[in-house]
Amino acid sequence: MSQFGPRPLDLGHMIAELYMLKLFKNKDEGLWLIQGFAAGYGYIDDEFAYRVAIHVGVHLVCYGCRVPGWGTDEQIKEVVMTGRDLVVMGWQKNRAWFEHSDLACLFLQA
Numbered sequence: 001m002s003q004f005g006p007r008p009l010d011l012g013h014m015i016a017e018l019y020m021l022k023l024f025k026n027k028d029e030g031l032w033l034i035q036g037f038a039a040g041y042g043y044i045d046d047e048f049a050y051r052v053a054i055h056v057g058v059h060l061v062c063y064g065c066r067v068p069g070w071g072t073d074e075q076i077k078e079v080v081m082t083g084r085d086l087v088v089m090g091w092q093k094n095r096a097w098f099e100h101s102d103l104a105c106l107f108l109q110a
């Protein structure tokens with residue numbers, strides 16, 4: 001689902017949906033798609049990457065706990081905590097943390 005809106009919001013929404021494949025179903029393909037899309041997206045500066053990461057985090061917090069039948073209570077808790085970490089680290093602009101995260105591909109170009 002993509003819409004005409006702020007680019008970081010659209011990209012964050014798409015990445016969050018793919019990331020949930022990894023977080024709930026342990027499907028590495030979700031990460032591969034994120035990496036491939038980021039590589040082909042074009043130049044992404046740090047500010048844009050942080051905004052995308054924040055939107056991914058918000059999506060995980062708001063929707064990660066609402067996907068019926070996707071995971072156990074423990075998985076849901078982990079997904080929401082991952083979302084929280086993305087929001088906090090994005091607001092703190094903690095590049096070192098992101099460089100060791102599943103979303104490091106957003107920061108490879110900047």
